Amino acid sequence: MSEKSSIRTRSRLRAVAGGERIHIVLLGTAGIAVLLVTLEVVSRLGLVNERFLPPFSTVVVVLGQLLADESFRADVASTLVTWAAALAVSAVVAIPLGLLLGLSDRSYRLSRTVIELVRTMPAVALVPLAILLIGQGFEMKLTLAVYAAMWPILFNSIYGARGVDPKAKEMGRSFGLSRAAIIRRISVPSAAPFIFTGVRISSSIVLIVIITVELITGGAQGLGSFIARQRALGGDISLVYAAILVTGLLGLFINSLIGVVDRRLFAWNQTKGGRR
Amino acid sequence: MTELHRSASADVRRLPRVRRVISRVLYAVGPLILLLLLWHFLASQAQSLFFPTPLAIWDNSMRLFFSGGPETAFLTTKVTTDIVQSLWRMLLGFVIGSCAGVLFGVAVGRSIALKRLSDPVVEFLRSIPATATLPLFIILLGAGDGMRVAFIAYAVLWFVLINTASGVSAIHPTVLDLGRVFRLPKWKVLVQIIVPAALPKIFAGLRIGSTVAVLSAIVSEFMLATNGIGHQLIISQAEFLMTNIWSWVVVLALVGYLINTIMEFIERRTLAWDRLVQGAS
Numbered sequence: 028m029s030e031k032s033s034i035r036t037r038s039r040l041r042a043v044a045g046g047e048r049i050h051i052v053l054l055g056t057a058g059i060a061v062l063l064v065t066l067e068v069v070s071r072l073g074l075v076n077e078r079f080l081p082p083f084s085t086v087v088v089v090l091g092q093l094l095a096d097e098s099f100r101a102d103v104a105s106t107l108v109t110w111a112a113a114l115a116v117s118a119v120v121a122i123p124l125g126l127l128l129g130l131s132d133r134s135y136r137l138s139r140t141v142i143e144l145v146r147t148m149p150a151v152a153l154v155p156l157a158i159l160l161i162g163q164g165f166e167m168k169l170t171l172a173v174y175a176a177m178w179p180i181l182f183n184s185i186y187g188a189r190g191v192d193p194k195a196k197e198m199g200r201s202f203g204l205s206r207a208a209i210i211r212r213i214s215v216p217s218a219a220p221f222i223f224t225g226v227r228i229s230s231s232i233v234l235i236v237i238i239t240v241e242l243i244t245g246g247a248q249g250l251g252s253f254i255a256r257q258r259a260l261g262g263d264i265s266l267v268y269a270a271i272l273v274t275g276l277l278g279l280f281i282n283s284l285i286g287v288v289d290r291r292l293f294a295w296n297q298t299k300g301g302r303r
Numbered sequence: 304m305t306e307l308h309r310s311a312s313a314d315v316r317r318l319p320r321v322r323r324v325i326s327r328v329l330y331a332v333g334p335l336i337l338l339l340l341l342w343h344f345l346a347s348q349a350q351s352l353f354f355p356t357p358l359a360i361w362d363n364s365m366r367l368f369f370s371g372g373p374e375t376a377f378l379t380t381k382v383t384t385d386i387v388q389s390l391w392r393m394l395l396g397f398v399i400g401s402c403a404g405v406l407f408g409v410a411v412g413r414s415i416a417l418k419r420l421s422d423p424v425v426e427f428l429r430s431i432p433a434t435a436t437l438p439l440f441i442i443l444l445g446a447g448d449g450m451r452v453a454f455i456a457y458a459v460l461w462f463v464l465i466n467t468a469s470g471v472s473a474i475h476p477t478v479l480d481l482g483r484v485f486r487l488p489k490w491k492v493l494v495q496i497i498v499p500a501a502l503p504k505i506f507a508g509l510r511i512g513s514t515v516a517v518l519s520a521i522v523s524e525f526m527l528a529t530n531g532i533g534h535q536l537i538i539s540q541a542e543f544l545m546t547n548i549w550s551w552v553v554v555l556a557l558v559g560y561l562i563n564t565i566m567e568f569i570e571r572r573t574l575a576w577d578r579l580v581q582g583a584s
Contacts, residue, residue: 051419058420079443140331141338147559149518151434152533154525155540156552160353235432242434243525251435258438267442271435278430 081265090269103273105248106237109165110281113172113233114226121177122222125184130214135185142181150175151239158244168240168249175236176229183225187218220296227285234281238274250274355546364550386554389520389532392448393562396455397516401509404460408467408505409497418468429465433458433515434522446527451520458519459512466511470504471497506570513566517559532558 063083069075070082093099128134150171161167191214199209241251245259250273257266339357346356355363368382411418411425437454444450478500482492498505524533532555539548 054416054419055423059423061420062424136330137334141334144335144556144560147514147563148556149514149521149559151518152521152536152555153552155536156548158540159543159545159548231430235434238432239434239522242437243522254435254438258442264439264442267439271431271439274435275427275431278432279427282430 078264081263081268086265086268086272089263089265090272093266093269093273099253102248102250102253103277106234106241106250106277109168109172109237109249110230110233113169113176113237114230116169117173117176117180117229117233118226120173121180121225122184125181125222125225126188126210126215126218128181129185129188129218130210135189142178146178150236151243154240154243163244163246167244168237171240172233172236176233179228179232180222180225183221183228184218187221188214190221191217220293223289223293227289230281230285231278234278250277352545355549359546360549360553363546364553367547367550368554384530385532385535386558388530389524390558392451392455392523392531393516393520396452396520397459397513399452400456400459400516401463401512403456404463404508404512405467405498405505407460408464408508409471409493409501411464412468412471412474412501413497418472425464429461433461433519437523437526440523441527451523451528454523455516455519458515462511462515463505463508466508467501467505470501470508473504474500503574506574510563510566510570513562514559517562521555 066080066083070077070080128138153171153174157167157171161170195213195217196209199213204212237249238251241249242255244252245255246252250270254267254270254274257263257270342354343356343358346354346359368379368386370379411421433454436457440450440454440457444453474497478496479492482496487495520531521533521536524531525537528534528537532551535551536548536555538544539551
């Protein structure tokens, strides 16, 4: 949802007239400026204890130092690598499964209850169980992230497969295509935008789960582990703030990445049903 | 000839009503029972410490939750302390977060200027995983219940806010003009026009918010807690109590499922007038 609206903002900027665009950019910048100035002033004036809310400028400086620090960069890289792996695995598992379940009405109805039940089970809450079953390392992180990310992709694949225009499939039959060919050349491309929406949603879920797991289990590597370590060490709070800002930046970076891929792959879908 | 469109649901629709209901129930319950049986079979074959049989989990859960004296309706302290405390935190955090979310959401949705002012900030803050801010909450607010409720409210706030703002900004201007035509006071416009018009989107936000509330409560109980479902999960993990942890996982699943069902029920009742929502459910 964050991904969609940030794309919408950018397309909206392109779509609106010059005067309105200036208005949007101006107000947006003003909003950021007001917030930053308030934070800075409130802290410097001692209105809020500096130990709890350091001035924004200090946090920025610390952020810069962190980004220059090798071990921090390694932590961030580790989180990103886990993210990519988890997304890839869940896509590989969930897309075929979803397509299969979606193409057959009977299997869809059979699987519905199970899916509805497991849906309400937040992945992160299962961390203690996962620790006992799999241990505390990379595999556990990956498994939990895959578990969490599977469902949006699964749903959207099912939804996409079920939404294929039956007339298009009939047309394929009339051209003499085999069942497999129909799936490959009509159903899959038709369902692809929906599947990709699922991947999009999952991309942010995976990040959240990974960082949360790292936070809870501590561990040696990863952005979440870094934050947990800083809190436990009881050191400078600006480090915690800076690291949290980095997670936000990471989230935005991943969103725009997915957005770029979306526009590359599905440029043909721009006009369909005003989905954008 | 039209074999292409023959589907299971088309067949079912032609059957008399009783058989339809039975069929639906079977489709819903059947896979569950099958899975349970499969689990029981595999678990008893493998005899693994890690996967107790459903029966073992049931026995343990009975012992854990229902072996209290008659004075507490046979419930144990595990229920009255841990489960109730968790539920209480979830509820409080959810209510506070939703109210704040709806309030800010309406404000942002109504005023374009406010929306454009806050958009970049909100977009960025929203990208920060709420759970990543837990250490911050601990540092700033300590390790008590107040911190937990605040944390849950913070997590819930974002989803409710975004959905409310989206719903409010999508209200057709003609509907708002009605308020002006009837010279309604501002608060009446809010309560009788804006909120009902945006209610479907608001409810979508509330539903996601309820899931987030459950999640945040559990996560907040992982660290520095003295009671709660999350706390019990961590304790069971630390002490390698395998069957215990499965019992608590089942409790968690039930809690999540119950809350989801309740929200769906409320949504369906409140939004009975909205055809779109009905069609989707």
